[in-house]
Amino acid sequence: MAEAERTIGTSDSVGADEAAAPAEQPKGRRRIAVLFTVALVAYLADLGSKMLVVAKLEHHEPIEIIGDLLKFEAVRNAGAAFGIGEAFTVIFTCIAAAVIVVIARLARKLYSLPWAIALGLLLGGALGNLTDRIFRAPGVFEGAVVDFIAPAHFAVFNLADSAIVCGGILIVILSFKGLDPDGTVHKD
Numbered sequence: 001m002a003e004a005e006r007t008i009g010t011s012d013s014v015g016a017d018e019a020a021a022p023a024e025q026p027k028g029r030r031r032i033a034v035l036f037t038v039a040l041v042a043y044l045a046d047l048g049s050k051m052l053v054v055a056k057l058e059h060h061e062p063i064e065i066i067g068d069l070l071k072f073e074a075v076r077n078a079g080a081a082f083g084i085g086e087a088f089t090v091i092f093t094c095i096a097a098a099v100i101v102v103i104a105r106l107a108r109k110l111y112s113l114p115w116a117i118a119l120g121l122l123l124g125g126a127l128g129n130l131t132d133r134i135f136r137a138p139g140v141f142e143g144a145v146v147d148f149i150a151p152a153h154f155a156v157f158n159l160a161d162s163a164i165v166c167g168g169i170l171i172v173i174l175s176f177k178g179l180d181p182d183g184t185v186h187k188d
Contacts, residue, residue, distance in 0.1 A: 035103075039119075053074050096130040122168065
């Protein structure tokens with residue numbers, strides 16, 4: 001009977017929904033706080049590492065971390081992954097800005113801790129690379145991203161790229177498990 005009342009929206013079910021709402025709000029606020037904390041940590045780690053690379057490594061020999069397998073080497077990347085699409089820097093900037101807006105809008109409906117972490121990683125990474133696109137040479141919205149992690153036989157990347165990839169992988173895993181950002185689980 002209570003299920004039917006909730007479905008048709010009688011006055012009793014409104015009172016029950018209102019009573020449940022305060023308990024859900026703090027949980028949602030905590031998830032939003034986690035999202036923005038993860039984003040801030042990812043962003044600051046990326047920004048700090050890039051500042052260090054520009055100050056200490058740019059125009060110097062690469063630093064070997066694990067022999068030839070891993071080096072730190074300052075590289076400016078005007079394109080996307082693997083340096084592809086250097087002529088589309090403005091488009092990459094717009095995509096990063098759109099990702100940030102979508103995540104900020106989605107945050108209001110966020111009740112899942114794993115999704116908060118995943119979206120926080122995406123947000124922090126997108127902000128890190130967007131900062132480079134806006135503030136680095138050759139100019140606003142055309143800036144080259146500072147990359148420095150250079151594994152052998154692979155593209156050079158940075159901490160923002162790592163955060164984006166980790167967040168994306170986590171989103172794929174959560175999607176396969178059927179967990180939605182609002183905390184519901186569905187079986188398909």
